[in-house]
Every structure is written in structure tokens, then in C-alpha cells.
Amino acid sequence: MRMERPELPLQQLHAFVVLAEELHFGRAAARLGIAQPPLSQQIRRLEDKVGHALFNRDPGSVTLTPAGLELLPVARRVLGDLAHGLAAARAVGSGRAGTLRIGFAASLALTVLPGLLHTYRQRFPQVTLDIREMTTAPQIVALRDNTIDIGLLREPAAEADLSFRTVLDEPFVAVLPAAHPLAAQRTVQLRKLANEPFVLLPRAVGPQLYDRITGLCATAGFTPRTTQHAVEWQTVCALVETGLGVSLAPASIRRIRLKGVAFRRIEPGTARTRVAVAWRTNDQSPLVAHLLAVVSKDPSRLPPSGRASQVSDLG
Amino acid sequence: MRMERPELPLQQLHAFVVLAEELHFGRAAARLGIAQPPLSQQIRRLEDKVGHALFNRDPGSVTLTPAGLELLPVARRVLGDLAHGLAAARAVGSGRAGTLRIGFAASLALTVLPGLLHTYRQRFPQVTLDIREMTTAPQIVALRDNTIDIGLLREPAAEADLSFRTVLDEPFVAVLPAAHPLAAQRTVQLRKLANEPFVLLPRAVGPQLYDRITGLCATAGFTPRTTQHAVEWQTVCALVETGLGVSLAPASIRRIRLKGVAFRRIEPGTARTRVAVAWRTNDQSPLVAHLLAVVSKDPSRLPPSGRASQVSDLG
DNA sequence: GCGCTCCATACGCATAGAGGTATCAGATGA
DNA sequence: TCATCTGATACCTCTATGCGTATGGAGCGC
Numbered sequence: 001m002r003m004e005r006p007e008l009p010l011q012q013l014h015a016f017v018v019l020a021e022e023l024h025f026g027r028a029a030a031r032l033g034i035a036q037p038p039l040s041q042q043i044r045r046l047e048d049k050v051g052h053a054l055f056n057r058d059p060g061s062v063t064l065t066p067a068g069l070e071l072l073p074v075a076r077r078v079l080g081d082l083a084h085g086l087a088a089a090r091a092v093g094s095g096r097a098g099t100l101r102i103g104f105a106a107s108l109a110l111t112v113l114p115g116l117l118h119t120y121r122q123r124f125p126q127v128t129l130d131i132r133e134m135t136t137a138p139q140i141v142a143l144r145d146n147t148i149d150i151g152l153l154r155e156p157a158a159e160a161d162l163s164f165r166t167v168l169d170e171p172f173v174a175v176l177p178a179a180h181p182l183a184a185q186r187t188v189q190l191r192k193l194a195n196e197p198f199v200l201l202p203r204a205v206g207p208q209l210y211d212r213i214t215g216l217c218a219t220a221g222f223t224p225r226t227t228q229h230a231v232e233w234q235t236v237c238a239l240v241e242t243g244l245g246v247s248l249a250p251a252s253i254r255r256i257r258l259k260g261v262a263f264r265r266i267e268p269g270t271a272r273t274r275v276a277v278a279w280r281t282n283d284q285s286p287l288v289a290h291l292l293a294v295v296s297k298d299p300s301r302l303p304p305s306g307r308a309s310q311v312s313d314l315g
Numbered sequence: 316m317r318m319e320r321p322e323l324p325l326q327q328l329h330a331f332v333v334l335a336e337e338l339h340f341g342r343a344a345a346r347l348g349i350a351q352p353p354l355s356q357q358i359r360r361l362e363d364k365v366g367h368a369l370f371n372r373d374p375g376s377v378t379l380t381p382a383g384l385e386l387l388p389v390a391r392r393v394l395g396d397l398a399h400g401l402a403a404a405r406a407v408g409s410g411r412a413g414t415l416r417i418g419f420a421a422s423l424a425l426t427v428l429p430g431l432l433h434t435y436r437q438r439f440p441q442v443t444l445d446i447r448e449m450t451t452a453p454q455i456v457a458l459r460d461n462t463i464d465i466g467l468l469r470e471p472a473a474e475a476d477l478s479f480r481t482v483l484d485e486p487f488v489a490v491l492p493a494a495h496p497l498a499a500q501r502t503v504q505l506r507k508l509a510n511e512p513f514v515l516l517p518r519a520v521g522p523q524l525y526d527r528i529t530g531l532c533a534t535a536g537f538t539p540r541t542t543q544h545a546v547e548w549q550t551v552c553a554l555v556e557t558g559l560g561v562s563l564a565p566a567s568i569r570r571i572r573l574k575g576v577a578f579r580r581i582e583p584g585t586a587r588t589r590v591a592v593a594w595r596t597n598d599q600s601p602l603v604a605h606l607l608a609v610v611s612k613d614p615s616r617l618p619p620s621g622r623a624s625q626v627s628d629l630g
Numbered sequence: 631g632c633g634c635t636c637c638a639t640a641c642g643c644a645t646a647g648a649g650g651t652a653t654c655a656g657a658t659g660a
Numbered sequence: 661t662c663a664t665c666t667g668a669t670a671c672c673t674c675t676a677t678g679c680g681t682a683t684g685g686a687g688c689g690c
Contacts, residue, residue, distance in 0.1 A: 007324075007325065007326060008325055008397070008401075009322075009324065009325075010322070010323055010325070011322060049401075050401060050404050050405060050408065051405050051408060051409070052404065052405065052407075052408025052409065053408070054404075065408070066407045066408070066413050066414075066600065066602075067404045067405070067407045067408035068404075069407075070400075070403050070404045070407040070413075071400055071401070071403075071404040074396055074397065074399070074400025074401075074403070074404070075400070077396055078393050078396050078397050078400070081389055081392055081393050081396070082323070082389065082393050084389070085385070085386055085389025085390070085393070086323075086364075086365060086386070086389075088385050088386075088389070089365050089367065089369075089382045089383070089385045089386040089389070090365060090366050090367065090382070092367075092381045092382045092384075092385040093365065093366060093367025093368070093380070093381070093382035094366075094367065097385075098381050098385075099381075285381070
């Protein structure tokens with residue numbers, strides 16, 4: 001038992017619509033770029049398929065029959081829908097449209113993310129960006145789950161099936177209460193923080209970054225005494241402001257402006273932290289490819305090493 | 316410069332939808348009643364036209380690409396719209412659906428019209444009936460103007476391009492105030508109304524019927540003295556009830572039941588009046604043909620001559 | 631490694647459709 | 661009455677499409 005198949009060439013529908021507009025075989029054929037006899041044939045074939053006349057061929061005037069009048073709006077809509085649908089599918093297929101799901105680390109909400117989104121949106125305005133804040137570890141999981149297409153995270157470690165590209169390479173800064181004695185200097189000797197209480201993100205939120213920070217202290221000769229945890233950098237700064245402790249953070253967080261908090265370059269300033277975009281290595285989506293292309297082409301997303309001022313200049 | 320032509324066989328869209336539902340070439344092909352290779356070809360051709368892959372053929376699983384996902388609802392809607400549209404056009408073309416515009420004389424609102432409409436509606440429930448009350452002369456004009464398709468009128472006269480079919484052939488009755496002396500008898504001698512004031516419809520409303528009535532009086536030896544005109548029979552009866560005069564009317568108006576009005580057979584009872592349906596002779600509309608068929612087939616629409624009781628029996 | 635499943639490809643055939651030119655038929659108007 | 665306009669027909673060609681069978685080739689499980 002085979003289904004009923006339409007088997008109705010759309011050209012016939014198109015011819016029908018044009019003829020319904022012109023109500024004149026000669027002119028309609030001209031508009032279609034064909035001779036008049038083929039048009040007569042097409043209409044005839046369509047009428048055969050419908051089973052009823054669609055036009056009254058009265059001498060001197062061509063008019064729509066009631067059946068034709070009934071079919072006309074349908075034909076228009078079908079042709080329009082199909083044209084738009086094909087265009088939409090092509091747009092999605094080519095990456096000019098669609099939905100790109102991006103996970104990002106909260107600390108990047110004020111630095112890398114805005115510029116990136118701005119540039120991308122400008123180039124691909126039809127793409128819907130589905131942006132969600134996630135810490136590093138969930139981003140890795142979400143990429144594998146196909147829950148997000150792009151991750152924006154810190155301190156990427158090699159992951160099977162995932163690729164990374166560094167977007168930003170920045171130094172660490174000391175986060176101090178403004179009233180802290182060390183805040184009086186432009187540069188802070190890291191070892192002088194040895195006895196300060198520390199406010200840090202929980203290791204689980206971003207193990208790589210956490211280890212980076214503690215490693216930094218270790219090379220300065222001490223282990224940071226963490227008295228307080230906070231899940232967001234914003235909170236870390238707030239806690240520092242209240243005097244609960246000090247912190248070490250990527251320079252990006254200078255963008256968090258709080259009266260009672262001072263950010264200071266640290267010595268030695270060799271340790272840096274990287275922000276990277278992550279994606280599934282085998283992801284064929286042109287949306288992902290385009291985003292990576294935007295990242296590569298836009299040099300403002302890749303400040304030269306050492307120019308931490310670049311970040312604060314953005315304020 | 317020729318327009319862009321879709322040139323997209325709908326079979327391909329159908330195959331696409333089925334495959335999108337099955338996500339398995341073999342099963343989809345089976346559902347379509349074709350072998351698997353042709354299906355692969357159709358999908359491939361469709362993808363070529365779209366310009367992008369619509370399915371991911373991963374080993375062990377077929378899935379829709381974003382472009383395919385975008386196209387799927389469009390394809391469904393297009394196929395559905397077209398199927399419904401064609402069905403609707405066929406229904407209209409065959410006369411199972413559409414709009415039939417009917418003009419009718421007010422005096423038939425209680426007799427011929429209800430039964431006719433009921434039978435027709437039962438047989439063609441999808442047809443919209445556009446019914447408007449009109450007197451005879453405007454019906455003729457409206458038929459010519461293509462403002463109505465069917466007229467229901469009295470005393471048809473031959474008209475070029477119009478055809479008529481008698482629906483009802485009935486005698487005249489005298490319309491008297493209930494208190495009138497002549498109302499005491501079952502039958503009224505027409506000549507006895509010679510000196511009564513008459514209430515009649517203006518001649519312009521229906522010249523044929525008017526002439527019929529005055530002719531009736533003439534054969535009885537008098538000319539009716541019209542003291543009052545009314546445009547509707549309902550009004551005529553009301554005026555008779557108030558004692559303003561008497562009237563002669565088709566037996567149908569017995570259906571107008573007013574306490575103070577009596578309807579009486581007249582002598583001689585030879586003169587009759589006919590109700591007919593009218594249509595454009597060259598009207599090809601199946602709706603009109605169907606209505607005429609209903610008129611012919613339903614004998615209750617055509618009471619046998621002389622049985623005026625048929626009319627009152629309907630009450 | 632072997633067979634199985636599943637999709638793609640290659641090749642052949644039949645047909646429908648689109649397009650053309652030439653021509654006919656009916657109505658109309660000078 | 662004849663030329664003209666308009667649409668329908670007839671006839672031909674070419675291409676696209678659809679469908680079939682046979683076969684290739686990549687994973688996958690035993």
C-alpha cells in the first residue's frame with residue numbers, strides 16, 4: 001500500500017499564480033520567460049491533476065473559476081513557504097543562521113565575552129546565540145554531551161575529542177582591600193602575601209586555575225591559607241573588599257570595579273593564565289568554524305603578552 | 316531575465332519527511348514503497364538543491380543536520396497545505412463546497428425556502444449558503460450582475476440568458492379581516508370583493524404577480540381599488556388585520572398566521588401562481604446544478620397542482 | 631576473520647515534463 | 661470580408677527524475 005503521492009511540479013503552481021495575476025496567457029508566458037503554448041500546457045496539466053478547470057477561457061477574458069480562486073492563496077503560500085524554508089535551510093547550512101550554544105566562565109563575562117559576541121553578531125546577525133554561564137569542568141562535560149558547542153574557559157588541559165585555542169594570555173594580579181598597606185605600592189611582592197588569609201574559588205570549579213594559583217604561591221615559598229571560598233570572582237572581590245582576605249586572580253578581573261578593592265601587579269610576574277575557546281574537534285558546524293574564524297581574525301581578542309593594561313583600557 | 320524557478324519535485328520533500336521520521340533509509344524506503352537506492356538518490360538530489368547535507372549518515376545512526384531540522388517543519392507544512400488546498404479546490408470544483416448566493420422573494424421565506432435549504436444543506440453541508448431577501452425584479456438584475464447565482468421568485472417571465480424551473484404552482488386565496496362577513500364562508504366569490512378596498516404590493520416589486528392579481532379581478536368583472544400598498548406580504552396581512560382592506564395572495568401566505576386574518580379559497584379558482592427557481596442559463600457552476608437537482612429530486616418541493624392544502628399542511 | 635547491516639554508487643530503462651515551432655479555431659473589429 | 665488577437669492543439673526534442681538490479685564499502689558483532 002503506497003501513500004498517495006502529490007507528484008505535482010511546482011513550476012505548474014508558479015505558472016498558475018502568474019497567470020492568475022495576469023489573467024492573460026500571452027503576458028503571463030512572457031513574465032515566465034516561456035512561449036505561450038507551453039504555458040497553456042502547464043495550466044492544462046495542473047487542471048488535469050486538480051480535476052477541474054481553474055480558469056474560464058471566455059473569449060476576450062480569462063478569469064479564475066471558484067476552484068481556481070480556492071487554490072490561488074494556497075499556491076501562493078506554498079511557494080512562499082518553500083522559498084523561505086529553502087532560504088532558511090541554506091542559511092543554517094552555511095552557518096549564516098542557526099543557534100550557537102556557548103558556555104563561558106563567569107570571569108570572562110566582562111572581558112573576552114562581550115567583544116567576541118559583538119564581533120560575531122556583527123558578522124552573523126541571523127545567528128541566535130545561546131549563552132550560558134558555566135565553570136570550566138561543566139563546560140567540558142557539556143561539550144561532550146553536545147549541550148554546548150563552544151566553551152570559553154581558563155587554563156585548558158588537553159581533552160580527548162576536544163580542541164582549544166588560546167584567546168587571551170594574561171598575568172595574575174593581587175586583589176587587596178584598598179586600605180591594605182601593600183596596596184600603596186604599584187607592585188606587590190608575592191611572598192609578602194604569605195601570611196595573609198586568602199579568598200579563592202573552590203578547586204572543583206576550575207582545578208587548573210586553582211592549581212595555578214597555589215603553584216604560584218608555592219614558587220614564592222608559601223602555601224596560601226584559604227579562609228573563605230566563593231564561586232564567582234565578583235563575590236571574591238566583594239569578600240576582599242570587606243577585609244576578609246586577599247586573593248590572586250587573572251588580570252581580567254580588574255574589570256570588576258569596587259571602591260574598596262585594589263588590583264596590583266605581582267612580582268615575580270612570570271606566571272600567566274590563558275583563556276581559550278573550546279570545541280568538539282570533529283564538530284562540522286559552520287557556526288563553530290565561523291566563531292573560530294572570528295576569534296582568529298579579530299586581533300583585539302588577542303592582546304599581546306604582557307599588556308595587561310589592554311584589559312583595563314577596555315573599561 | 317527569467318525568474319528563479321523552484322523546480323523541486325515534491326516527491327523529494329515527501330521522501331525527506333518520511334526519512335526524517337524513520338531516520339533509517341531501509342525503513343523509510345519501505346514506507347514509501349520503493350527500494351532503498353532510489354531513496355538515497357532522492358535525498359541526495361534534494362541535498363544538492365538545498366546545497367547542504369540534510370542528514371548525518373553516521374555509522375549506525377542517521378540524524379538530521381541543523382539545516383535538515385530547519386527544513387523539516389517547512390516541508391511538512393508545504394505538503395500539508397498543498398494536500399488540503401488541492402482537496403479544497405477539488406471540493407469547490409465538484410460543487411461539494413463553495414458559496415452559493417441565493418435571492419428569494421419574502422413570501423417564500425416560510426414555504427418553499429426552508430425545505431429547499433434543508434434538503435440542500437443535508438446533501439452539501441460544506442457549501443456556504445449566502446441567502447438574501449429580494450423581490451422579483453432585483454433578482455433578475457442580480458442574476459445578470461452575477462450578484463446571486465439562484466433566484467427564487469414568482470411568476471417568472473421569459474428572460475434572455477436566464478432559465479426558470481417551476482417549484483410550486485398554487486392557487487390564489489382571499490385575505491380578509493376575520494370579522495369580515497365573507498370570512499364566514501369557506502369559499503369567496505371573487506366578484507364580491509369588487510367594492511372592497513385592496514391592500515396590494517406595489518407593481519414595481521413584482522409586475523408579473525401584480526398583473527396576475529389585477530387580471531384575476533378583471534375576469535371577475537372589476538378593477539381592484541387599491542387603498543394601501545405594502546412591500547411585504549407580512550405587512551399586507553397586518554394591514555388587512557387592522558381592517559384597512561382585503562387582498563388577494565398566493566396560497567403560500569397562509570403560513571403567515573395572524574389572529575385577525577382569514578384566508579379563503581376563491582371562486583373561480585382557476586388562476587394559479589407559480590414559484591420558480593431562476594439561474595443563468597450558461598452558469599457552469601456545479602453548485603447551481605446540484606441545487607437544481609435537489610429541486611427536481613425532492614417531490615415535496617413540487618406539490619401537485621390543486622392541492623393547496625399541501626401548503627397549509629406544512630404548518 | 632566472517633558475515634551481517636546499512637548506506638552509497640553504478641548502470642539501465644521508462645516516462646513525465648518542459649520547451650520549442652507550426653498551425654488551427656473562434657471572436658473581434660476595421 | 662479579411663486581418664488580428666488570443667488561446668488551444670499537434671508534434672518534436674531533450675532533460676530530469678524515478679525506479680529497478682547489482683554491487684561496493686564501511687562498521688559491527690560473533
